[in-house]
Amino acid sequence: MTERESPAHPLKVAVVGAGPAGFYSAAQLLSGKALQGDVRVDLFDRLPTPYGLVRFGVAPDHPKIKTVIKAYDKVAVKDGFRFFGGVEIGEDVEHQELADRYDAVIYTTGASHDRRLGIPGEDLPGSVAATDFVAWYNGHPDAKDLSFDLSCKRAVVIGNGNVAVDVARMLALTPDELKVTDTADHAIEALSGSEIEEIVVLGRRGLAQAAFTTPELRELGELEDADIVVSPEDVELDEGSRNWLERDGADAREQKNVALATEYSTRTPEGRKRRIVLRFLASPVKIVGEERVEGIEVVRNELVADDDGWLSARPTSETETIECGLVLRSIGYRGRPLPGVPFDDQRATINNLDGRVLDPETAEPIPGLYTAGWVKRGPSGIIGTNKKCANDTIAQLVADLEAGKLPTPPKHDDDIAPLVAERAPRHVDYAGWKRIDEHEVALGEPQGRPRVKLVDVDEMLRVAHAGAAAD
Ligand SMILES: Cc1cc2nc3c(=O)[nH]c(=O)nc-3n(C[C@H](O)[C@H](O)[C@H](O)COP(=O)(O)OP(=O)(O)OC[C@H]3O[C@@H](n4cnc5c(N)ncnc54)[C@H](O)[C@@H]3O)c2cc1C
Ligand SMILES: NC(=O)c1ccc[n+]([C@@H]2O[C@H](COP(=O)([O-])OP(=O)(O)OC[C@H]3O[C@@H](n4cnc5c(N)ncnc54)[C@H](OP(=O)(O)O)[C@@H]3O)[C@@H](O)[C@H]2O)c1
Structure with a gap:
């Protein structure tokens, strides 16, 4: 030392x-x-x-x-x-x-910041970076003036990481589930009025290669008013994936994800208000629409193994267009x-x-x-x-x-x-932050929420410095 x-x-x-x-x-x-x-x-x-x-x-x-x-x-x-x-x-x-x-x-x-897909239509209104959506519902001051049109029936979330799962879940929560959280007030209001009925989560590789963790996947199957839907074809593993799961030092998380999603594939939807649909082996190639997003064209992928058994997605000639009004691009931060x-x-x-x-x-x-x-x-x-x-x-x-x-x-x-x-x-110094903190917690208490976040920097500074004058 x-x-x-x-x-x-x-x-x-x-x-x-x-x-x-x-x-x-x-x-x-x-x-x-x-x-x-x-x-x-x-x-x-x-x-x-x-x-x-x-x-x-x-x-x-x-x-x-x-x-x-x-x-x-x-x-x-x-x-x-x-x-x-x-x-x-x-x-x-x-x-x-x-x-x-x-x-x-x-x-x-x-x-x-967000990573770009680099496909046509990516900048159409209704095509949104998950980074922005997450910042918005969490009350980041940079995102306080954003708004999202949630009047469509179907949203598509691109990506198979935990952020994609977070975003899908936030779109599926009920007003009662939301109102006890520290979700920004503007987002609680908008999400509570959302007309979205189906949230499709799209992975470019297979279920066995998904990046999300099992507790997060499990939560999707335990939501108050949303069914989880996985088709039996999507949980069928190809040979490369089976080898991948059985390799030396295989990741137990991947095996648990496969077991859980397989269980989901046997469920019959219970007619809840919303459905979260997990789909695999599909890559977006184009976001389509005249004035705004009307759909997303996807290509079906197959998996190809390299010499180490690592599986990558390779497009086939099979394409389809999924009708939707909102695309959330959740393919990583930058x-x-x-x-x-x-x-x-x-x-x-x-x-x-x-x-x-x-x-x-x-x-x-x-x-x-x-x-x-x-x-x-x-x-x-x-x-x-x-x-x-x-x-x-x-x-x-x-x-x-x-x-x-x-x-x-x-x-x-x-x-x-x-x-x-x-x-x-x-x-502000740390005491100034603590004054903001106390103010937010006090606002949340009567509502049974951990806090009500201030989303405006001027307002934060006013609270931080007003308290300092009183100290
Ligand atoms: C949507 C999302 C959900 C997540 N959920 C979980 C979870 O549930 N559990 C979990 O364990 N992990 C979670 N993670 C991962 C976790 O948040 C990250 O591992 C961690 O926050 C990274 O820490 P960091 O300090 O590198 O960056 P950050 O947390 O991003 O902190 C960087 C800080 O730098 C500041 N900054 C940037 N530029 C400047 C500048 N020029 N001058 C001064 N300040 C600057 C920013 O304001 C920010 O406060 C999540 C990540 C994301 C994106
Ligand atoms: N609850 C939690 O603990 C929690 C919550 C949120 C975030 N986090 C952590 O925060 C980190 C970041 O999460 P993240 O979800 O942003 O990133 P991530 O885990 O790296 O996932 C990114 C996803 O995007 C896909 N992707 C990348 N490029 C793509 C493209 N061009 N087309 C289609 N799909 C594409 C990836 O697929 P490929 O695998 O094929 O590349 C992967 O499924 C992770 O470590 C995560 O675990 C944790």
Whole structure:
């Protein structure tokens, strides 16, 4: 373990992005496990609210998952920790301004944008990125003015990951199921009036290759007012899939998914208000419609195995058009470049090796620059995955510190706070966020909801600062 020289030389680290990866990075730095002595962590987020996708991604009907924030709140009370909410790095404060003041800068900015299908009709009204839909129902301020036409009878969700399952489930919840959650008020109102009767979830590969996890699949079969429909043909496995499931080190999750969906295929729909239909081996080729989405053309796929047995989808000549008024494209998230930070456009991650950011010209680490979380490794993995990821990055930072490879920043003794006050005068500290939090929880209490989310940044800032004046 590395001992810092003396309190006169604190190790100053800026962490950019207050999602799980940001909090786990801060936690490890301040834990006393990797480093001892005077360590100071400033955690920045572009929003006044911390927690990233725990607040704006995790489905509102999964409140238990969100209790992970208790661990983050414990980090926030540690000596040496400061939160700067409402400060966008690359916009309010430049990367170089951080690099000039901190011994190390760690980017944990996530991957909040959508991947494109690249098919005709993708931009027709009614064709929606799941990233936007999720942000909207979760009350992300960037999505507060979006609206979705839910007056059609059928929606098609493209993709077989857990986000596709979340989105399908949210479309199938009843007003009673919704009204006890922290779903944004605008979304509760719209979803409660939805006329959608059928939600088709489309996987380009087979059931055995679906990315969703079994508890999430199970929930689809336990909804209050929605039937789950899987055709017997769709659970019939081809030879490649059978081999895949029986391979050495096979994933038990895939086997459980197949068993559960097979059970679904034997169910007779009970005439509930909505139906969720799982379909496999079908890829979208075109979204069709004159003024807006009227349907989606899909091609039937077959699976082809490579030498390792990995199964890919190959289109056949068989196509069909599924009539629908809403298409939700849920094929994964994508990171965005930050000014001044090397970005690998192909992988949509910060250019890095094990968390050390690399100069793309030399492929050498840039001293003092690190990354963790989805923007380091791409948009996969659950909340807990980011803990190990962050700890791995901190291990690199500590190794560099021990090897004397951290740079001496020219303005090490300059506190960032005056610069932030000048550039983002209405930013909030953790106490300011806690005032927003208390306000939201108090609004939710009489309605039996965990909170009523504020969705407008000005309103958040008003609450955060009004409380400060009263303190
Ligand atoms: C829809 C959805 C549902 C999910 N549900 C679950 C679930 O139920 N259970 C589970 O375990 N996992 C779930 N996950 C996965 C989990 O949310 C992620 O693993 C995790 O949030 C990734 O953490 P992160 O810190 O890398 O990114 P994020 O959580 O995205 O955090 C990044 C943060 O960086 C901030 N930021 C971005 N750019 C800047 C900038 N320039 N300056 C300052 N701040 C910036 C953002 O505002 C954000 O707060 C879900 C993911 C999605 C998309
Ligand atoms: N409850 C939870 O724990 C929870 C909830 C939500 C999210 N998460 C996690 O968050 C991460 C991100 O989830 P995600 O659902 O966005 O991503 P994901 O798990 O990577 O799933 C993406 C899906 O999109 C499909 N896809 C990709 N490109 C496609 C294309 N061009 N056409 C058709 N389909 C395409 C993929 O199919 P292929 O397999 O064929 O590529 C896959 O089924 C995952 O790790 C997930 O587990 C967890």
